[in-house]
Amino acid sequence: MITRTESAAATRRALLDAAAGLLDEGGPEAVTLREVGARAGVSRGAPYRHFADKDDLLTAIAAQAWNALADQAGTLGAHPGMPTRDKVRAMLAGMLATARERPHLYRLMHRPPAGPEVLQAAARSQGPFVAALSDLVGDTQAHRFGAVLLSGVHGAIGMEASGQLTRDKWKTDADEILDTLVGLLPAS
Amino acid sequence: MITRTESAAATRRALLDAAAGLLDEGGPEAVTLREVGARAGVSRGAPYRHFADKDDLLTAIAAQAWNALADQAGTLGAHPGMPTRDKVRAMLAGMLATARERPHLYRLMHRPPAGPEVLQAAARSQGPFVAALSDLVGDTQAHRFGAVLLSGVHGAIGMEASGQLTRDKWKTDADEILDTLVGLLPAS
DNA sequence: GGCTTTCAGGTGACGTTGTCAACTCTGTAG
DNA sequence: CTACAGAGTTGACAACGTCACCTGAAAGCC
Numbered sequence: 001m002i003t004r005t006e007s008a009a010a011t012r013r014a015l016l017d018a019a020a021g022l023l024d025e026g027g028p029e030a031v032t033l034r035e036v037g038a039r040a041g042v043s044r045g046a047p048y049r050h051f052a053d054k055d056d057l058l059t060a061i062a063a064q065a066w067n068a069l070a071d072q073a074g075t076l077g078a079h080p081g082m083p084t085r086d087k088v089r090a091m092l093a094g095m096l097a098t099a100r101e102r103p104h105l106y107r108l109m110h111r112p113p114a115g116p117e118v119l120q121a122a123a124r125s126q127g128p129f130v131a132a133l134s135d136l137v138g139d140t141q142a143h144r145f146g147a148v149l150l151s152g153v154h155g156a157i158g159m160e161a162s163g164q165l166t167r168d169k170w171k172t173d174a175d176e177i178l179d180t181l182v183g184l185l186p187a188s
Numbered sequence: 189m190i191t192r193t194e195s196a197a198a199t200r201r202a203l204l205d206a207a208a209g210l211l212d213e214g215g216p217e218a219v220t221l222r223e224v225g226a227r228a229g230v231s232r233g234a235p236y237r238h239f240a241d242k243d244d245l246l247t248a249i250a251a252q253a254w255n256a257l258a259d260q261a262g263t264l265g266a267h268p269g270m271p272t273r274d275k276v277r278a279m280l281a282g283m284l285a286t287a288r289e290r291p292h293l294y295r296l297m298h299r300p301p302a303g304p305e306v307l308q309a310a311a312r313s314q315g316p317f318v319a320a321l322s323d324l325v326g327d328t329q330a331h332r333f334g335a336v337l338l339s340g341v342h343g344a345i346g347m348e349a350s351g352q353l354t355r356d357k358w359k360t361d362a363d364e365i366l367d368t369l370v371g372l373l374p375a376s
Numbered sequence: 377g378g379c380t381t382t383c384a385g386g387t388g389a390c391g392t393t394g395t396c397a398a399c400t401c402t403g404t405a406g
Numbered sequence: 407c408t409a410c411a412g413a414g415t416t417g418a419c420a421a422c423g424t425c426a427c428c429t430g431a432a433a434g435c436c
Contacts, residue, residue, distance in 0.1 A: 003432080008384060032422065043386050045424090050384090054423065103300070112291070112350040122352055144368075147344070147358040151365055152336065155343025162300040164310055170335040177339055180332075191403080196413065220393065231415050233395090238413090242394065 012050045014040035020061050023104045031058070059117060062109045065102075066121035069094065070128075077128030084135045089182045091129050092153045096174055099157040106157070126150075136185050145185065152181045200238045202228035208249050211292045219246070247305060250297045253290075254309035257282065258316075265316030272323045277370045279317050280341045284362055287345040294345070314338075324373050333373065340369045 018039035022031045033054055034044040051057040073091050076082075082090075099106040114122070126146070133142040133149075156174040159165035167173050206227035210219045221242055222232040239245040261279050264270075270278075287294040302310070314334070321330035321337075344362040347353035355361050 007432095011384080033424090034422070042384090044422095045387075046385055048385095048424080107300075110346060110350050110352070112295075114351045119351060123357070143357075143359040144364075147347075147353060147360050148340065148365055148368055151343035151347055151353070151362075152340040153343065154346055155339035155341065156335070158298060158342055158346055159339055162298050162302045163307060164298075164302065165335060165339070169311070169331075171331040172335050174339075176332075177336055180336055195403095199413080221395090222393075230413090232393095233416075234414055236395080236414095 008050070011040065011042060011046070015042075015047055015050060015057065016061060016064065019057055020064075020105065023061070023108065024102055027104050028108070033057075058108060058111075059115055061105070062111065062114075063117045063121045065098070065105050065109050066118060066125055069098065070121060070125035073125050073128040077132055083188055084132050085182065085185050085187055087132045088129065088136070088149070088185065089178070091132070092149060092178050092182065095153060096157060096178060099161065103161055107161070110154070133185075136188070148184075149181050153178050196238070199228065199230060199234065203230075203235055203238060203245065204249060204252065207245055208252075208293065211249070211296065212290055215292050216296070221245075246296060246299075247303055249293070250299065250302075251305045251309045253286070253293050253297050254306060254313055257286065258309060258313035261313050261316040265320055271376055272320050273370065273373050273375055275320045276317065276324070276337070276373065277366070279320070280337060280366055280370065283341060284345060284366060287349065291349055295349070298342070321373075324376075336372075337369050341366050 015036055019031050019036045021039065022035060031054075033047050036057070037044045037046050040046070047054075047057060051060065072094050076087050076090050076094075079087065109118070109122075129150075130142050130146050133146050136142075137145050153174070156165060156177040160174045165174060203224055207219050207224045209227065210223060219242075221235050224245070225232045225234050228234070235242075235245060239248065260282050264275050264278050264282075267275065297306070297310075317338075318330050318334050321334050324330075325333050341362070344353060344365040348362045353362060
């Protein structure tokens, strides 16, 4: 049996999926509430039953994406037998992969100003990251190293996306920058 | 005497200034061609005499901002007696200052995909930067170092803007990250 | 069971925006 | 002096976000 709340939850998810799909395919301008509703099989006004406005819908998508990254980081962090530095590298590589596979979503995740919902989800993804760094460089240095690593990879991603970081111009790319930064960490 | 081409050029500049002002004050959503025209003292259709469409106007603003940064970097690079590493630091600090004083403009400068006009102006700003680095680490390493430095500072700026890089969470800030990265360079 | 409430969803309407076509007007070239 | 080019205006249109109002059915209560 399908209760009403179940149906509503399904619609909400359909709206999120439709909006994320439109974002991936056509960028932010392609995400119109009318088209989102149409793809989800509802009318143009229906989204307002689940989200305050368009911005609220986009925020929910961003938070969802951060939570997916957090799950991925958590799985990596709990992986037994994997060298800690490789875990750090893999977490950053996960960011890079998301940015390349779904550039518009990645940009949405970093859209200022980030609301509390997004900040909390992002913090959740950074928990395992800082924990791994603590094992390598100690608690006191973990945050400082983390900020440098995260900034460096995030910046390389942004410059690559805008076309400023090309191998032709800089003789390197985002992957190498990631490796260079991770190389600053002690091994094991 | 005021020729017609002079008057047209003045209108074009007025449109650019008006749009840049609206961008600084109210973000990208505040930049409407109607309001731009009104501020420039012309009608809503006038911008189409100087720019192909809204995007073209925004692109021109981004290119103009990159050129201003390029001028600043060029002045720094030609500064006699200043230690080369300080020049590099000052150039990066100039980026950081722009990002803090005019965050919406900074974001526009890095908006993907960057057209040829923007990429060329950006490259112009990076010329003095790479030249200074060549003096410090040699031609072969200058580009790789430059990419890491630029990525790191750009990423820190982005995370600071979105509220993700706070001293509360990371025990550091963009200024310290900048210093840390510049500290990787040999002195003098 | 019947009644009332609640709430997902639909529809009409409005203001705003980007954009185009048609028009006016005025320096400028021939 | 005439024709032209081009800056500027205005009317119009479609698309969009959003709101107010309406509908219908599930859910809770007696």
